[in-house]
Amino acid sequence: MHETNRTEISTLGEFGLIRHLTDTLQSVNASTRYSVGDDCAVLEYPAGKQILVTNDLLMEGIHFDLTYTPMKHLGYKSAMVNLSDVYAMNGMPKQLVVSLALSKRFCVEDMEDFYEGLKLACSAHGVDIVGGDTTSSLTGLAISITCIGEADKDKVVYRHGAKETDLICVSGNLGAAYMGLQLLEREKAVFNQQLRENKGGNPRFEEELSHAQPDFSGKEYLLERQLKPEARRDIIQSLAAENILPTSMIDISDGLSSEILHICSQSKVGCRIYEEHIPLDYQTAVMAEELNLNVTTCALNGGEDYELLFTVPITDHEKVSQMTDVKIIGHITQSSAGCMLICRDGNEFELKAQGWNPLKK
Amino acid sequence: MHETNRTEISTLGEFGLIRHLTDTLQSVNASTRYSVGDDCAVLEYPAGKQILVTNDLLMEGIHFDLTYTPMKHLGYKSAMVNLSDVYAMNGMPKQLVVSLALSKRFCVEDMEDFYEGLKLACSAHGVDIVGGDTTSSLTGLAISITCIGEADKDKVVYRHGAKETDLICVSGNLGAAYMGLQLLEREKAVFNQQLRENKGGNPRFEEELSHAQPDFSGKEYLLERQLKPEARRDIIQSLAAENILPTSMIDISDGLSSEILHICSQSKVGCRIYEEHIPLDYQTAVMAEELNLNVTTCALNGGEDYELLFTVPITDHEKVSQMTDVKIIGHITQSSAGCMLICRDGNEFELKAQGWNPLKK
Numbered sequence: 001m002h003e004t005n006r007t008e009i010s011t012l013g014e015f016g017l018i019r020h021l022t023d024t025l026q027s028v029n030a031s032t033r034y035s036v037g038d039d040c041a042v043l044e045y046p047a048g049k050q051i052l053v054t055n056d057l058l059m060e061g062i063h064f065d066l067t068y069t070p071m072k073h074l075g076y077k078s079a080m081v082n083l084s085d086v087y088a089m090n091g092m093p094k095q096l097v098v099s100l101a102l103s104k105r106f107c108v109e110d111m112e113d114f115y116e117g118l119k120l121a122c123s124a125h126g127v128d129i130v131g132g133d134t135t136s137s138l139t140g141l142a143i144s145i146t147c148i149g150e151a152d153k154d155k156v157v158y159r160h161g162a163k164e165t166d167l168i169c170v171s172g173n174l175g176a177a178y179m180g181l182q183l184l185e186r187e188k189a190v191f192n193q194q195l196r197e198n199k200g201g202n203p204r205f206e207e208e209l210s211h212a213q214p215d216f217s218g219k220e221y222l223l224e225r226q227l228k229p230e231a232r233r234d235i236i237q238s239l240a241a242e243n244i245l246p247t248s249m250i251d252i253s254d255g256l257s258s259e260i261l262h263i264c265s266q267s268k269v270g271c272r273i274y275e276e277h278i279p280l281d282y283q284t285a286v287m288a289e290e291l292n293l294n295v296t297t298c299a300l301n302g303g304e305d306y307e308l309l310f311t312v313p314i315t316d317h318e319k320v321s322q323m324t325d326v327k328i329i330g331h332i333t334q335s336s337a338g339c340m341l342i343c344r345d346g347n348e349f350e351l352k353a354q355g356w357n358p359l360k361k
Numbered sequence: 362m363h364e365t366n367r368t369e370i371s372t373l374g375e376f377g378l379i380r381h382l383t384d385t386l387q388s389v390n391a392s393t394r395y396s397v398g399d400d401c402a403v404l405e406y407p408a409g410k411q412i413l414v415t416n417d418l419l420m421e422g423i424h425f426d427l428t429y430t431p432m433k434h435l436g437y438k439s440a441m442v443n444l445s446d447v448y449a450m451n452g453m454p455k456q457l458v459v460s461l462a463l464s465k466r467f468c469v470e471d472m473e474d475f476y477e478g479l480k481l482a483c484s485a486h487g488v489d490i491v492g493g494d495t496t497s498s499l500t501g502l503a504i505s506i507t508c509i510g511e512a513d514k515d516k517v518v519y520r521h522g523a524k525e526t527d528l529i530c531v532s533g534n535l536g537a538a539y540m541g542l543q544l545l546e547r548e549k550a551v552f553n554q555q556l557r558e559n560k561g562g563n564p565r566f567e568e569e570l571s572h573a574q575p576d577f578s579g580k581e582y583l584l585e586r587q588l589k590p591e592a593r594r595d596i597i598q599s600l601a602a603e604n605i606l607p608t609s610m611i612d613i614s615d616g617l618s619s620e621i622l623h624i625c626s627q628s629k630v631g632c633r634i635y636e637e638h639i640p641l642d643y644q645t646a647v648m649a650e651e652l653n654l655n656v657t658t659c660a661l662n663g664g665e666d667y668e669l670l671f672t673v674p675i676t677d678h679e680k681v682s683q684m685t686d687v688k689i690i691g692h693i694t695q696s697s698a699g700c701m702l703i704c705r706d707g708n709e710f711e712l713k714a715q716g717w718n719p720l721k722k
Contacts (some may be wrong), residue, residue: 033411034517037520038450038519038520038521038627039446039449039520039611039612040413040414040415040449040450041414042411042450043411043412043413044412047408050394050403050404051403051404052401052403052404053401053402053404053458053509054402054458054492055458055492055494056460057460057461057503059496062462062496062498062499088400088401089400089403091401095414097414097415099416099417099505101503131414131416133418135420136420137503138421138422138501139500139501142418142462142498142503142505144503146414146458153405156403159399
C-alpha cells in the first residue's frame with residue numbers, strides 16, 4: 001500500500017476513479033458487446049453455448065491480509081479465484097464485473113496497483129473487464145468479482161456426474177498455498193514480536209525493521225502459490241485436446257477433502273483416495289517438516305490450491321495417465337462404501353471436511 | 362435484527378447456511394439451466410437476445426443503516442436496486458447471484474428475513490436466484506448482488522443515444538426516498554438523544570424507549586419509498602406496449618441532476634429541464650417545508666428514487682403524453698447550450714451533479 005505520494009480518491013470522486021481505472025480497457029471477445037459505462041454490460045453469446053456465472057466476495061481480514069499481500073497480487077488473485085470456478089465447469093471465462101468498496105486508507109495508486117494485477121490476469125486468460133464499480137466502506141476493503149464464461153451446451157461438467165469405477169484425478173500439487181500462508185503468518189508474527197520488544201526503544205531500530213526483508217530463499221514456490229495462484233486453463237485445454245470429458249469436476253479452494261466430499265455427496269457415490277498418490281511439491285514437504293505438520297493433512301485440508309479435481313470413466317485411463325501435470329489419486333465407489341483415505345501403511349480413515357471455512361472460525 | 366431466539370450461524374456452517382436459505386428455491390425461467398450448488402450457475406439464452414449484467418456492492422453504514430432498516434426490507438431493496446439497472450437498459454431481469462459477508466452479530470434468523478425480502482422481490486419480477494454464497498466479515502454486513510437479464514438485440518437502450526429535440530421523460534415522482542431517509546435519520550437522532558439524557562438513569566425508561574414507536578402517520582409513503590422501492594418493470598412494459606423505443610435511458614439512483622448529466626455527456630448533447638414539470642408527491646413537499654429544505658433541490662439531488670429517466674423522439678410526443686405515471690420534464694439541446702434548469706421564475710441555472718456520492722463524503 002502507498003504510504004507516501006498518495007492521491008486521495010476524493011480528488012477524483014466515484015465516477016472519476018472508475019473512468020481513470022477503466023478507460024484504457026479494450027475488449028478482446030466477440031461476446032462482449034458493450035463494456036463499462038452504462039447501467040449494465042451487454043453480452044451476446046452464439047447459439048449452442050451455455051453461459052456460466054459465478055461471484056466471489058472477498059473481505060479484508062478474512063480472505064486476505066494486506067500486511068503481506070501487495071495490491072497488485074491481490075488484484076491478480078481475485079481474478080484467478082473466479083476464473084478457476086469457470087474452468088471447474090469445463091468452461092472458458094470471457095468477462096469480469098468488478099465491484100470494490102474501500103475505506104479512506106486506500107488511495108488512487110493502491111487501486112491502480114490492484115487493477116494492474118487484475119488486467120494481467122485477464123489478459124493472460126483472454127477475459128474482458130466489462131464492469132467496474134467503486135464505492136466506500138467504513139472499514140477495510142471488500143472485493144466482489146463476477147465472472148461470466150461459456151461452454152458448449154453438451155460439455156458443461158457438474159459436480160454431480162461421478163459414477164462408480166470412475167478414476168479420480170487432480171492437477172498440479174496440493175498444500176503449497178497453505179504452506180505459503182503459514183510462512184507469511186510466521187514472518188508477520190516475528191515482525192510484530194520484534195516491534196513489541198522494542199516498544200519505547202530505539203526509533204532507528206523501528207525504521208530498520210520496517211525495511212527488513214525476511215529471508216524466503218528456497219521457499220519462493222510456496223509464496224507464489226499463496227500470492228499468485230494460477231487457474232488451470234491449460235488443463236481444460238488439454239482435456240479438450242485429448243477428447244476427455246470428465247464426469248464431474250470442481251476446483252480445489254477449500255482443500256481436497258472438502259471438495260471430493262462435495263463430488264461424492266452430489267453424485268451419491270463413495271470414493272477411495274490413496275495417500276501415496278496425492279501430489280506434493282518438495283518445498284511443501286520440507287516446510288511441513290519444519291513446522292512439525294503432517295504434510296498429507298495439509299494437502300487434504302489446506303485450501304487455496306486452485307487445482308482441478310475431476311473424475312473420468314475408467315476407459316479413459318490410458319489417455320488421462322499420459323496427461324502432463326495430472327495424477328490419478330483414487331477411484332469412485334458405491335455410496336455405501338463411504339469416502340475413504342487409504343494411508344501408506346494400509347490403514348483406512350473416513351475423509352472429513354475440515355476445509356477452510358471462515359464461518360466456523 | 363434478532364436479539365433473542367438466535368440460532369448462531371456456526372451451528373449450520375457456510376454450506377449448511379447456503380443450503381438452508383436456498384433449498385426451497387424454484388426456478389421459473391427457461392434460461393435458468395442450473396441454479397445454486399455448483400461452481401457456477403448455468404444459463405442458456407435464445408438466439409437474438411442480448412444478455413445484460415450488472416453488479417452492486419452494498420456496505421453496512423454506507424448504503425444502509427440497520428438501526429432502522431429491517432432485514433426483510435434490506436433483502437427486498439438489495440434486489441430492487443439491481444433489477445432497476447436491467448430495466449434501465451430496456452431489458453427484463455431473469456437471474457440473481459447473491460453473495461453475503463456477515464459478522465458474528467448476525468444469526469440464521471436474520472438471514473432468513475433477508476432472504477424472505479429477496480424472494481418476495483424476485484417472485485414479483487419473475488427472477489430466479491441462481492447463486493447464493495455466504496462468507497464472514499470482520500465488521501458489519503456486505504451484500505453483493507449480480508443481476509442477469511435479457512433484451513431483444515435491437516431493443517437495448519443505452520445512455521448515449523439522446524438526440525437534439527428529443528423529449529426528456531421521467532416516471533413516478535422524485536425526492537420522496539430522500540425525504541424518507543431524512544425522517545428516519547431524524548428519529549434516530551431523537552432516540553439517541555433521549556438515551557444519552559437518561560444515561561445512568563432509570564433502566565425502565567431505557568426499556569420503554571427501546572419499544573417506543575415514533576409517530577410516522579401521514580408520512581408512510583416517504584418511508585415506503587426509502588425502505589421498499591419498486592423497480593419500474595411496469596414502465597418498460599408500457600413502453601413496449603405503446604411501441605416506444607427510448608433513444609436513451611438510465612435509472613435514477615443518484616438524483617435527477619447526476620443522471621441527466623450522464624445522458625447528456627455520453628450522448629454529447631445539452632438539455633433544458635423545467636422545474637415546474639418535475640413530478641413531486643404531496644408528502645415530499647410537506648416534509649421539505651417541515652425540514653426547511655428546497656423541494657426542487659431534493660428532487661434534483663436526493664437519489665434512491667429508482668425511477669426511470671429516458672428520452673424519446675419528439676414524434677412520440679402524443680404517445681408518451683398519454684402514458685400513465687410518466688411526465689415530460691424537458692428536452693434535449695445541442696451540447697453547446699449546456700445542461701440547464703429553467704426555474705418557475707424564468708431564471709436559468711446550470712445543472713450540477715451534487716448527487717449522492719459516498720466516495721466524496
